[in-house]
Amino acid sequence: MNILTTGGLGYIGSHTVVELIKSGYTVEIIDNLFNSKIEVLDKIQKITGVRPVFHKVDLLDYEATLNALKCTKFDAVIHFAGMKAVGESVEKPLVYYENNIQGSINLLKAMAEVGVKKLVFSSSATVYGDKGDESGRLIETMITGVEIANPYGWTKAMIEQIIRDVSVSDPEFEATILRYFNPIGADKSGLIGEDPNGIPNNLMPIITNVYLGKISELTIYGDDYPTKDGSCERDFIHVTDLAKGHLSALRHIKPGVSVYNLGTSKATSVFGLVDAFESISKRKLPKKIGKRRAGDLAVVCADASLASNELGWKAELTIEDAIRDTLRYLGNLE
């Protein structure tokens, strides 16, 4: 099967490309290199022995996107490409709406033009807004698209809706929307991972930057939440498990739109993740307790039983595996 991945050199995209190639898929990559590096292509080749065809294309360029789609007869597209920094999306909402939404529209138009009918889309648990039961557990049937905290999250909810509308207009269209929880970790080769350069926003890249001495200390945003240890709890999922979820989604894709949470169904606290990182790396990180961060929820955790029942997919790796793989990746960078 020929698969086109947009954003295939990014963090989740590159790990998925590796798993696809390992499972025998032929993969091509579209990426604008805005938030990724071309060297990742060499790393993918090193891990898999295969160098995927690469198109340096920005999805905002419709003609270039169409040309890339015309190169090969693709069976499906996995759409990762998008800007993802929550804080930046608040500062530059129009850039986010234009890039993520117009980019997705261009991709869908080009797919329609060349007759590619299968799409897997990278969505996020952020589309649930502040929903969730008292335990913070989120399930696919919950209402989405209300009280989303930032423009980045809105772009994900809006693209989900665009995909639903396209599916109504074309009964042959098959789409699977994957709502990711908190990806961490790196490929076990230690060759690809989450690039620690740039200004990180998420907990794990901040921890690694503190570990590398690039950030002087970690601030834990609040220890007064109604949780066991007072810090927020999240469903941290190993990026390789997440990547494998895309293969299961491709295998089970069907007409209409299907939606799945990709998480572990298990919440770990911020203190818990930091403790595990310190004990595995055998190094104490400089840290302090700060104020709560605006928009953070006490607990965000997947109910991932639908993916288990319908896709036969389950996360298998632990946060300890993710930390060990992250440290191997950081070791290779040094």
Ligand code: UD1
């Ligand atoms: C965030 C976004 C979410 C997005 C996801 C992946 C918000 C409210 N949510 O999720 O929309 O889909 O990233 O990009 O921004 N923390 C600290 N110190 C830090 C950084 C984080 O204590 O320096 C804590 C946070 O308070 C949070 C947890 O770590 O409780 C995880 O934070 P983060 O990695 O940013 O992910 P989310 O906020 O869950």
